[in-house]
Amino acid sequence: MRYLSTAADLQKIAASLHLLDELPEAIIIDDLSSFVDARGAEHAGEKRHRDAVLVKTLSFLHEATAYASENLAFASRFPGGAKRSCHLLVADPAADAPQSMHLMQRWLPLVLMIRGTGPDFILSVLPQALKANRLPAACAVQLCYHLAPYSAITLTDIKPPVLEADATAVAM
Template structure:
């Protein structure tokens, strides 16, 4: 399952005094959306690290040029040589077609992932042939097609992981899908993504201070308890650190109305 504390951590004084929520197990597909340069890639890497630390295998998909230009920030006190990162398998792809191919061939992997992470999904969709440039319907169709492939891949992995562990008598495992995107062009794109990624966490702020919390519409649509709307406040120092500075209680109903996108 997704635990809010897995996205941002490293402040013992806060984590010891606040009980952060876990989202229901059936919400296995999650979208993190927010403005550019708000630390989305770093948050994805934080989640990958904590998943790997628990022994899970993670498939982390991104574009090499983007991640080299702005390297993600590691959790406090952790370096890239940590043993857990041996279970985080980086795949550098370029286009939505590449994403669809790797999703379609997931069954060929010897080690199925417990989590598939895709950084900046729109950058893959927008890296398509120029013949469709400016055609929003074509772009939306490509977005939906890619999400469909990823959904099928995680469903297949969950089924196979469950079969293996059921035979050995251990707790059933499943594969989670975590996607980051700016979703800045129109509410329609967010609506399309919500069908495939029902758990939506949004990042608000203009920097260097941001807030990560569940989207009010997703809270209501999934009938989540109010505790799931807890807010993580963090400070982002580019090329330096991403620091959890406060954990705020859930927003009130009046505040949530003001946050509707």
């Protein structure tokens, strides 16, 4: 486990993954935007810089995950080896903006969106992710759930899928 503070640190870790004695089965990044945020500036030049840092970071993570998966799969071919791979999980509360969502979808195979403010939330799969992963349209249902402190998650409703035209208007 590593606690990092900048996109450069995250990129260095991803780029040096091949040097580890034992490859990870999961790479988990919490609040990706905090690594690549350009001080919250609204200027187009700084937004372009932020997007470039985001794309570079996601590409490093994608390549690191692919490398680890390939090598874990190779090691599992030996007798007694269980099938293993490396998975990338990225949480980003700021990825709801349509202008950055397409960047996330380019590098992450499945994008789930959680909307709402506690304790009621809606979990949905974006329609573009269904097409990219060749998943049936039935997977696009929205799961509504209630999450109260110190209690279990309660499924409250299942809604129809988000329409293609509405996907860019969805906000977290």
